[in-house]
Amino acid sequence: MLDRTLTVRVARIRPQTADVSAFEFVHPWGGTLPGYRAGAHIDVHLPGGFTRQYSLAGAEPHAAGDHHATAGAKPSPTGAAPGCTHYVIGVKRDEASRGGSASLHERVRAGDLLAISTPRNTFPLHAEAKHHLLLAGGIGLTPLLAMAEQLQREGASFTLCVFARSRAQLAFADELAALAPQVRLHFDEPREGVGAHQLDIPALLRHHPPGTHLYLCGPGGFMQAVLAAAAHWPEDSVHLEYFAPPTPDGGAGRDEPFTLVIAGRNIEVPVAADQSAVDALHDLGIDVPTSCSQGVCGTCAVPLMGGHPDHRDHCLSATERRGRIALCCSRALAGGRIVVEIG
Template structure:
């Protein structure tokens, strides 16, 4: 398995979206097109201080083959471990930074006849790109955006563009009752073939998932910023990885991840978030025998795929197609 490609881009423009959110436009240093992507994709950004973080692309590229530039939104977190602080305080227009090529673990589902997009705060970024892509193809969709107030509404101009405005429902915590959305009422009844896409802070994600608990698992698609605080993505019982294509077995200790065990024997598995969020470390395998702890695979995908940075075996052995 090869490492994904890394690009060097120039910070073309930095703009203030809200008191806490900056938008960064990233372009090729020589003015060339960047690799294209489908709505819902994200990139890794390698920033000053040695930090690497994943950010969703907040604008639909218009074509899967190439893009003139990338736009990301970065919220300055008060409890930042260094990533958002580095982007806000150390990155300037004209700087060159390294990023990964786009990848997508949060795609639009072609089988859906209606798409319900639900965004909390900065979680709007992938859903904005989705809404733009759906509008361009004349698809049926609703975009629900939850924000504290008008002042805290990022990418407001893009949201209110003529193509999106008829599909937009805006919930403002500090607005009057007419500017609020009742999650229970909204998600009480699911129309046939409607798919739900959710991105936002942990509390928002939980509230939506609770309200949509009766929805079919494969109709609910989520993208998390961080693993829930009660998630265990590292420890468990020891087990053995059986690598079907190589015909070897690799032991995994109780306090070790499958990725680390494979790295120890010289088998390279690309990783990024190491929380089961981004999908970089997903491989084909006996998903039925896995204890899945990721937040990026659907129920159907979990039958034949495993996120190696966090998932473990239910029993003594887990077979992988490696």
């Protein structure tokens, strides 16, 4: 299903912490919004011409008969749940921001109309897991909160570990309280009182219980710490979503031109050194859906049929990279070719 643009009304803005607010969107005339599965995100088109991606922070109940959906099948990339009444996103005001978060916090008010995309899910729960271990850093909580709510409703086994600087900086505290006792809270500041744990990430991930899947979302340093501690976990059991690309290590050189071959269509697309495969395809009138354009969301990933890819995304696992490639950022190695399928 292609993404559509929807108009929604901002129903409520609920401050969560000094710098995080929850924005609740509803249909402008009281209708139903397209449904979604936990882990989905939307594009929000903001005043000032910015477009930003935000994870949906609440998992909508499913229709009768869909109760065991998590245990049955991988959700579709667009989300397969029936319609719902509202969407909630959690947005942290970034003091350095001149774009998305500042625009939302300063210019958007309850009652405003906003354009958003339909939900898209590139960070789904995995049906085969016996236990789901969810690790959230800061506002990275939003997709994992939706996952925890869905898992609780379905009676699945899960633990949600939330890392925040202090109790005052914990967003969605009421929703987390409703998920106890599967929630463990860690605060960087000591003596945060009842309910707080001192969670040691390496100790938490030292052993990989068979059948356990790990999901993580948070700031770059948190992601690096978790991935280092889980380096010995099977790659197919670790799933992550970045807010933004990790800081480059400075080793990148000048890009080379390469050729993108569209399998089954006898089309060869030259991609110049200074453009992406998505841009080159767009120039030919072939559109590939994109969202972040930074390699973190997976929206632009298409089947990879051959060639020598230089994967540069931060969203596909090593296994997924054998069969898919993110065209907004990845290229062919050494100016060569890659063969992809574009529907």
